[in-house]
Amino acid sequence: MTKPIVAIVGRPNVGKSTIFNRIVGERISIVEDVPGVTRDRIYSPAEWLNHEFNLIDTGGIDIGDEPFLEQIRQQAEIAMDEADVIIFLVNGREGVTAADEQVAKILYRTKKPVVLGVNKIDNPDMQSMIYDFYSLGFGEPFPISGSHGLGLGDLLDEVVRSFPENEEEKIEDDVIRFSLIGRPNVGKSSLTNVFLGEERVIVSDIAGTTRDAIDSDFVHDGQKYKVIDTAGMRKKGKVYESTEKYSVLRALRAIERSDVVLVVLNGEEGIREQDKRIAGYAHDAGRGVIIVVNKWDAVEKDEKTMNRMTEEIRKNFQFLDYAPIVFVSAKTKQRVLAILETVNMVSENHTLRIQSSILNEVIEDAVTRNPAPSDKGRKLRIYYMTQVQVKPPTFVVFVNDPEIMHFSYERFLQNKLREAFGFEGTPIRLITRKRS
């Protein structure tokens, strides 16, 4: 399922980050909380009335030393490239400013829906201040107050109404969809070209989408694959392309549309902070993950080099302890096609279903050997477990009282599941529910 992307745009100080934090709120995730995943303030999953989406604060993307107007212009461009719906935010107390008009002028070029939010309308007396903003040409302005949390419901209703209809692509079961993500220049395009160069290439626009991504289909050893384009990977050149936060955003959409994500590292340069952030998104999104160390040809090696690099990766990507690591070279093509065998394996694990009877044998055995500790004098009783979902495999464990299920015991059960069924390359999720 692809989540729509919503971006907030507007000149500085109108309240973008305040609104961002309001909408994102204290979102309690069912996703396991893993230390080491650094959250990027500019992007977060969010939801409104059962509609899940990803929210971007473009104000947080800082674009070098560009002058003020150039920064706003580029942030608006990014929103137009990456988002499905744009929230254009202005400051109701200041009226329409020249900078607002600049932003509007850029946004006129987009075919994507733009919802106009007039912020800092902190009380009903101020409602009349919004009329000025009709002149921006984006229809009805929505009065809101970020600091007081007013009006956000109406604004979000409109945002959700504007989501692209049936953006859902027809997903063919027998095709494995994968993407390559990573910092600029790690070799994503080169690797893609090796995959595609070796086989008959069918490049297809995705008809009917607002997205200008280009995916490529190919067949290898009888298996069909789709390489998901990391938006614009093959049409480089915009100024903001090289900024760190933008490459993270660019990865986002590709991750959403993939079954398996190849996190590409530059073997020559080693691991950077940014690599961890990008990989963190793949993990959070519940996709299968393979760590690909590219440019291995350029690394001076002895017999220990590979082990040392593996250790480095395990230390830095603790949350990806399930991900296989492969060492390749796009330049010499060494081991690149072998990645596909790993993709097959990971995809299989990502869609693996375990029969309830077998599952419960494993759980019973685990609980007998290591009973759940009591908490506040109450004893946790585990009744049974069932798998409710694949991609990633998701299990619900029914207990007498979820409150006394301890994080470490959940971890223990997850480890038992991995011991029994492997699940190499895929995250697994465990949800604790009260048996009613």
Ligand code: GDP
């Ligand atoms: P950004 O630069 O667009 O991200 O703006 P910020 O979210 O950092 O907000 C800029 C300033 O406006 C901060 O001092 C906020 O506290 C203030 N602010 C944000 N929303 C509101 C609002 O609804 N009402 C009032 N009065 N102030 C607000």
Ligand code: GDP
């Ligand atoms: P992207 O930005 O991640 O798509 O990276 P590119 O595929 O454009 O590659 C960036 C640079 O690294 C180019 O100059 C490539 O020729 C070079 N490169 C890519 N893969 C390899 C490799 O396996 N070995 C070496 N030595 N260079 C590589």
